[in-house]
Amino acid sequence: MPHDNSAQVDVSANRSASKWTPREKLGRVLWGGAAIVFRLIPRPLWGIRRAMLRAFGAKIGANVHIHPTVRIFIPWNITIHDQAAIGDRAILYALGPITIGARSTVSQGAHLCAGSHDWRDPRMPLLKHPIVIGEDAWVAADAFVGPNVVIGPRAIVGARSVVMKPVDADHIVAGNPARLIGHRPASDIGIDKAAENHEV
Numbered sequence: 001m002p003h004d005n006s007a008q009v010d011v012s013a014n015r016s017a018s019k020w021t022p023r024e025k026l027g028r029v030l031w032g033g034a035a036i037v038f039r040l041i042p043r044p045l046w047g048i049r050r051a052m053l054r055a056f057g058a059k060i061g062a063n064v065h066i067h068p069t070v071r072i073f074i075p076w077n078i079t080i081h082d083q084a085a086i087g088d089r090a091i092l093y094a095l096g097p098i099t100i101g102a103r104s105t106v107s108q109g110a111h112l113c114a115g116s117h118d119w120r121d122p123r124m125p126l127l128k129h130p131i132v133i134g135e136d137a138w139v140a141a142d143a144f145v146g147p148n149v150v151i152g153p154r155a156i157v158g159a160r161s162v163v164m165k166p167v168d169a170d171h172i173v174a175g176n177p178a179r180l181i182g183h184r185p186a187s188d189i190g191i192d193k194a195a196e197n198h199e200v
Contacts, residue, residue, distance in 0.1 A: 013123040024074075031056055031075060039068050053078070061102065077114070081135070096128035096147060101135035107159075109142040116147045134169065154184050 020028070034052060041048050049068070050060045057076025060066075065085040070092065072078065077094035080086070084100050087108035092098055095115030100106065114131045117124040129147035133139060137151050140159040145151065150166045157163055158174025158181070167173050172182040 008122065009124055010122040014117075014125070017123065017125060019126045027056065027076065028074065031072075035072065038072075041068055043068055067108075087141070095126065097130040098133075099130070100133045101137060101153065103135060104133050104137045104139075106133065106139045107141040107143075110139045111142075111144045112139070113144065114147050156184060 061082035134153035152169035
């Protein structure tokens with residue numbers, strides 16, 4: 001059966017496209033080296049990691065806890081507000097902007113993916129859509145949050161869920177794809193943040 005050439009991906013056009021400015025390319029190279037040091041900083045030295053990210057243009061609030069094994073791409077696209085926590089092995093794939101609200105938790109192994117490709121175009125151009133995690137929200141262990149997704153304030157994304165659509169405030173979602181399984185009562189707010197000194 002003959003192939004439909006119109007459906008073929010234009011790999012050459014994709015690879016030759018200008019996706020980043022020269023300044024961004026230099027920043028990514030420099031951050032690649034700095035990220036090695038970032039991972040070697042002992043866990044309790046939260047302030048040093050915050051300072052490193054700020055030096056690369058990230059907007060990091062007060063008392064933010066980011067674990068050494070967090071993988072961060074393009075730190076200048078990241079905003080993390082006061083008292084938020086990012087757990088071990090989480091991935092902040094910030095091709096587009098990622099904003100994490102105050103007191104929110106992104107647990108171990110979670111993946112925030114602020115980038116994709118336009119599959120409708122044979123050139124597969126890069127898309128840099130934002131992700132927003134609202135205040136007091138919780139993205140649980142190994143969850144995946146896709147580009148152009150807003151997680152509302154106080155919402156909870158269950159462990160290993162896949163979220164590709166917005167999640168309203170106070171909603172609890174789980175599964176692949178994530179579906180509504182409950183609502184967060186007002187009395188829960190702050191309980192898991194106080195527990196274990198914001199461990200994730």
